[in-house]
Amino acid sequence: xxxxxxIVIAVLTGTGIYLMLRARxxxxxxxxTLFTYAVNLFLFSMGRLHYNAPPVINMSETYxxxxxxxxxxxxxxxxxxxxxxxxxxxxxxxxxxxxDHVDGIDVPxxxxxxxxxxxxxxxxxxxxxxxxxNS
Amino acid sequence: MSHLLLxxxxxxALTAVLLVFLARTSLKVTRVISLASAFxxxxxxxxxxxxSGANTIEVYALGxxxxxxxxxxxxxxxxxxxxxxxxxxxxxxxxFTFNWKAERNDNLQPLIHFLTMGVNGAFLTGDLxxxxxxxxxxxxxxxxxxxxxxxxxxxxxxxxxxxxxxxxSSFFIIGLGVVYGMLGTMNMADLAFKVxxxxxxxxxxxxxxxxxxxxVFGLKAAVLPLYFWLPxxxxxxxxxxxALFAIMTKVGIYSIVRVHGMIFNQQPIAGLLEPWLWPxxxxxxxxxxxxxxxxxxxxxxxxxxxxISVGTMVAALAxxxxxxxxxxxxxxxxxxxxxxxxxLLTEVIAMQxxxxxxxxxxxxxxxxxxxxxxxxxxxxxxxxxxxxxxxFFGKVLLLQATPAGAAQIWLWTIILVGSLAxxxxxxxxxxxxxxxxxxxxxxxxxxxxSSWISIxxxxxxTVSxxxxxxxxxxxxxxxxxxxxxxxxxxxxxxxxxxKTR
Numbered sequence: 001x002x003x004x005x006x007i008v009i010a011v012l013t014g015t016g017i018y019l020m021l022r023a024r025x026x027x028x029x030x031x032x033t034l035f036t037y038a039v040n041l042f043l044f045s046m047g048r049l050h051y052n053a054p055p056v057i058n059m060s061e062t063y064x065x066x067x068x069x070x071x072x073x074x075x076x077x078x079x080x081x082x083x084x085x086x087x088x089x090x091x092x093x094x095x096x097x098x099x100d101h102v103d104g105i106d107v108p109x110x111x112x113x114x115x116x117x118x119x120x121x122x123x124x125x126x127x128x129x130x131x132x133x134n135s
Numbered sequence: 136m137s138h139l140l141l142x143x144x145x146x147x148a149l150t151a152v153l154l155v156f157l158a159r160t161s162l163k164v165t166r167v168i169s170l171a172s173a174f175x176x177x178x179x180x181x182x183x184x185x186x187s188g189a190n191t192i193e194v195y196a197l198g199x200x201x202x203x204x205x206x207x208x209x210x211x212x213x214x215x216x217x218x219x220x221x222x223x224x225x226x227x228x229x230x231f232t233f234n235w236k237a238e239r240n241d242n243l244q245p246l247i248h249f250l251t252m253g254v255n256g257a258f259l260t261g262d263l264x265x266x267x268x269x270x271x272x273x274x275x276x277x278x279x280x281x282x283x284x285x286x287x288x289x290x291x292x293x294x295x296x297x298x299x300x301x302x303x304s305s306f307f308i309i310g311l312g313v314v315y316g317m318l319g320t321m322n323m324a325d326l327a328f329k330v331x332x333x334x335x336x337x338x339x340x341x342x343x344x345x346x347x348x349x350x351v352f353g354l355k356a357a358v359l360p361l362y363f364w365l366p367x368x369x370x371x372x373x374x375x376x377x378a379l380f381a382i383m384t385k386v387g388i389y390s391i392v393r394v395h396g397m398i399f400n401q402q403p404i405a406g407l408l409e410p411w412l413w414p415x416x417x418x419x420x421x422x423x424x425x426x427x428x429x430x431x432x433x434x435x436x437x438x439x440x441x442x443i444s445v446g447t448m449v450a451a452l453a454x455x456x457x458x459x460x461x462x463x464x465x466x467x468x469x470x471x472x473x474x475x476x477x478x479l480l481t482e483v484i485a486m487q488x489x490x491x492x493x494x495x496x497x498x499x500x501x502x503x504x505x506x507x508x509x510x511x512x513x514x515x516x517x518x519x520x521x522x523x524x525x526x527f528f529g530k531v532l533l534l535q536a537t538p539a540g541a542a543q544i545w546l547w548t549i550i551l552v553g554s555l556a557x558x559x560x561x562x563x564x565x566x567x568x569x570x571x572x573x574x575x576x577x578x579x580x581x582x583x584x585s586s587w588i589s590i591x592x593x594x595x596x597t598v599s600x601x602x603x604x605x606x607x608x609x610x611x612x613x614x615x616x617x618x619x620x621x622x623x624x625x626x627x628x629x630x631x632x633x634k635t636r
Contacts, residue, residue: 020298020302025294028298032298032302032305035302035305036301036305039305039308039309040308042308042309043308043309043311043312043315045312045316046312046313046315046316047316065319067315067321068315071264071315071321074264074268075267075308078268078271078304081275082271082301082304085278085297086297086298086301089278089293089297092282092290093290093291093293093294096285096286096287097290097291102295102298103291104287104290104291
């Protein structure tokens with residue numbers, strides 16, 4: 001169980017950091033989300049892992065620490081609000097700057113070079129929509 | 136245990152909610168309510184400073200849970216002083232917004248109060264996880280304030296600022312998680328006790344957690360490898376917001392003092408930070424000096440001056456003696472207020488310059504050039520640390536507190552050369568804007584009364600830091616005594632009695 005959890009956290013962190021280092025806002029937001037998941041799991045596991053144990057004393061022989069659960073709940077809520085904000089901000093930045101590059105530099109993607117500009121816009125709008133759904 | 140301890144958090148929170156509902160009423164109403172609340176906050180902060188000056192540490196156990204189990208709010212000298220510094224800033228910024236000509240002003244005031252709530256909470260809390268929560272409240276308000284007003288540049292700066300800080304928050308949770316996993320508590324006083332009890336084999340893990348937290352606070356404080364977001368975010372924010380943000384880097388410094396100075400500075404891992412803080416401090420000052428010299432706009436120049444001041448304060452942290460702490464907090468008060476004043480002053484200068492705004496280029500004479508030049512001159516002198524103003528005293532105190540040896544040679548050289556760079560840079564700015572001018576062309580509107588009040592009060596405060604240096608330094612001496620020897624704080628928190636039925 002510990003091993004599985006450790007691997008899950010490691011994979012989430014790795015993918016998260018990889019995506020955060022990308023140059024477009026959508027992968028960055030996805031990366032942030034994955035990284036937050038990893039961090040929340042990590043915080044949760046800091047109360048040690050127990051099976052079939054209520055977070056209440058005197059209910060059964062073993063019990064889990066309730067505090068990390070409370071902490072992680074707070075962290076999830078905060079992370080959720082922050083993700084929502086960053087999604088809105090990414091959309092706003094795309095509208096203001098005109099492209100979804102994190103530095104606002106419009107470098108066309110290699111696959112877009114051959115395409116028509118109108119299709120490019122449509123495609124970007126589509127990716128913006130998926131962003132909302134994924135949050 | 137008095138309920139007054141909750142006001143610095145509740146008052147801005149309630150004001151902000153009220154102002155959200157009043158957003159559709161006239162601007163006059165919202166501004167007056169906002170200002171009244173800020174003044175009440177200032178009063179409360181003054182009460183706290185007086186109370187803690189009498190050597191009492193107020194502890195408030197939320198929900199009547201006895202420490203170390205519940206969340207506590209603690210007002211010792213350090214927290215009270217930081218509350219006061221922030222309250223002054225909030226009042227000055229809100230007065231400045233009275234003349235703000237933006238079309239959609241209705242959300243500015245609630246956001247300012249939400250920011251204040253987060254900052255005050257971070258200063259008051261005695262619980263490490265709660266510090267994270269208040270950081271997030273402060274940050275989400277600051278995200279909205281950074282991009283307030285809209286536009287391309289703000290969106291770009293805001294995006295960087297938000298993403299960086301979200302990553303920072305994730306690291307904060309990692310640090311917290313390790314600390315909780317190893318020590319099983321989140322109460323700061325209890326943590327300090329537990330850290331001093333840890334067995335030698337788990338000391339490296341705690342040390343790692345401590346350094347992860349240093350990374351997070353370093354990002355907020357804007358030290359060298361982590362400061363790149365600051366110049367862009369600060370120089371693009373609207374003036375009252377930039378002035379308010381002067382406290383944000385200090386929240387990072389405060390957290391390092393509180394968390395690393397108090398919790399992690401225990402025997403098994405004492406002196407862990409020193410080898411990290413020295414190079415960070417010196418390189419931050421150097422980077423800031425280069426930025427000040429190279430800046431093409433006044434706002435960016437002030438932002439880099441903030442980076443220099445952060446480096447200076449981190450140097451005081453690295454020395455970590457009572458004298459250095461006294462110097463640190465004197466410099467912190469001075470630096471917060473004067474950078475805020477300069478941001479506001481730059482705004483009124485930029486408004487009179489019209490399309491040239493705050494670019495450091497030759498332009499037509501501005502309308503109220505004499506009085507604005509005098510203000511700029513005084514503020515710049517205070518900022519760069521020339522006698523007779525507060526910046527000079529802050530730096531002298533710090534230089535005096537440096538222990539003899541290699542540290543002294545490095546720090547003296549770098550701080551003094553950094554000051555020289557700042558003098559050259561601001562001298563060039565002032566002479567370009569006020570002296571190398573063509574004839575007066577168009578008449579822009581005069582600077583409004585509220586702007587004058589706001590800027591003058593901040594500048595008057597930095598002057599009074601010098602005039603009333605003796606009582607201020609006396610308070611700060613006791614404050615640094617409490618930081619260096621926190622037993623009093625621990626006893627006050629852990630012996631808190633709760634009401635039982």
